[in-house]
Amino acid sequence: MATTLSEAYRDTPLQLKHIIPLDFDSIHYLPESHVWTESVDLLSVDESDVPIIDLHAPDAVELVGNACRKWGMFQVINHGVPRSLLGDAESHVRRLFGLPAHRKLQALRSPGGATGYGVARISPFFSKLMWHEGFTIMGSSLEHAKLLWPQDYEEFCSAMDNYQKQMKSLAYKILVLILKSLEAKDEKTLISTASFQQSEGALQLNSYPCCPNHNQAIGLAPHTDSLLLTILHQNDTKGLQVLRENTGWITVPPVSEALVVNIGDLLNIVSNGQFPTVYHRVVPNETRHRFSMAYFYGPPVDSTVAPLSNLGSPRYRSVTVKEYLSIKNKHLDKAIPLLKTG
Ligand SMILES: O=C(O)CCC(=O)C(=O)O
Numbered sequence: 001m002a003t004t005l006s007e008a009y010r011d012t013p014l015q016l017k018h019i020i021p022l023d024f025d026s027i028h029y030l031p032e033s034h035v036w037t038e039s040v041d042l043l044s045v046d047e048s049d050v051p052i053i054d055l056h057a058p059d060a061v062e063l064v065g066n067a068c069r070k071w072g073m074f075q076v077i078n079h080g081v082p083r084s085l086l087g088d089a090e091s092h093v094r095r096l097f098g099l100p101a102h103r104k105l106q107a108l109r110s111p112g113g114a115t116g117y118g119v120a121r122i123s124p125f126f127s128k129l130m131w132h133e134g135f136t137i138m139g140s141s142l143e144h145a146k147l148l149w150p151q152d153y154e155e156f157c158s159a160m161d162n163y164q165k166q167m168k169s170l171a172y173k174i175l176v177l178i179l180k181s182l183e184a185k186d187e188k189t190l191i192s193t194a195s196f197q198q199s200e201g202a203l204q205l206n207s208y209p210c211c212p213n214h215n216q217a218i219g220l221a222p223h224t225d226s227l228l229l230t231i232l233h234q235n236d237t238k239g240l241q242v243l244r245e246n247t248g249w250i251t252v253p254p255v256s257e258a259l260v261v262n263i264g265d266l267l268n269i270v271s272n273g274q275f276p277t278v279y280h281r282v283v284p285n286e287t288r289h290r291f292s293m294a295y296f297y298g299p300p301v302d303s304t305v306a307p308l309s310n311l312g313s314p315r316y317r318s319v320t321v322k323e324y325l326s327i328k329n330k331h332l333d334k335a336i337p338l339l340k341t342g
Pocket residue numbers: 204206220225232234239240280281282291292294
């Protein structure tokens with residue numbers, strides 16, 4: 001039977017501190033466990049020229065290709081996702097994270113599990129904890145939504161289903177543009193063999209409450225996303241930053257109407273290293289509560305990903321999605337270098 005994404009994400013049981021977020025309602029200082037000054041360089045540049053691409057522009061393929069090569073990310077406008085749908089999903093996210101801590105803990109991710117309420121999955125790789133709480137959905141959110149709102153879960157589930165459906169179809173459109181920009185001769189083969197139409201997706205809801213002493217805290221530690229690409233909606237509060245060689249951390253400003261697209265590790269492999277995965281992080285804000293919704297899009301978990309054949313001798317070995325996720329779970333940043341062929 002085909003492996004599901006949530007099976008592939010299940011890992012060895014974690015310590016509770018790597019599952020249970022802080023009770024942000026009752027804590028009004030930055031605990032020592034969350035002070036990052038020694039381990040993270042928090043220097044950042046505020047102005048940003050992250051590309052904003054109109055998906056209907058006649059030269060969209062070229063713009064997308066250039067952005068992937070130079071930035072590993074971009075923002076898209078004219079993407080066809082109705083504003084009302086984004087607003088509706090965001091209001092459900094606010095409602096979820098606005099619940100008191102004891103209610104949210106009803107839907108806590110299980111120690112070896114992949115979905116539900118909890119801290120970021122990358123947490124065990126860092127000695128300090130992050131100023132963040134998350135909620136992960138893979139497929140239906142029913143199981144955990146019922147625990148949060150026993151009488152009143154349907155609206156949340158249907159908003160999340162709609163949101164995922166829209167994101168999946170947008171992700172597919174963007175992927176096709178990206179593959180065209182690589183002049184993928186075997187684009188057709190790639191799409192049909194990996195049956196990207198039957199792709200896998202996961203939705204990660206993120207909340208970064210107002211943070212005392214925010215200059216010493218981190219919302220989400222530097223990381224790359226694992227699948228092909230990520231589509232991110234952020235509320236009107238900045239915090240997302242991307243790492244640029246020779247410049248440092250650059251803020252990706254919230255642009256109303258725009259969605260952020262990040263290249264993930266699997267696309268780095270498919271592009272034979274032409275599109276590097278982008279390192280990104282989130283810095284918390286002192287006075288504003290930030291929310292985001294990240295949709296991770298990838299091929300079916302049992303399918304194989306390899307550099308496209310028209311892009312020269314392969315710099316990475318081929319790997320199944322399942323195997324890649326298991327390597328990433330163990331090695332985080334070292335996962336991609338471990339696949340290098342030469
Ligand atoms: O909150 C954000 O802007 C980024 C979230 C993110 O990077 C993730 O969920 O992987």
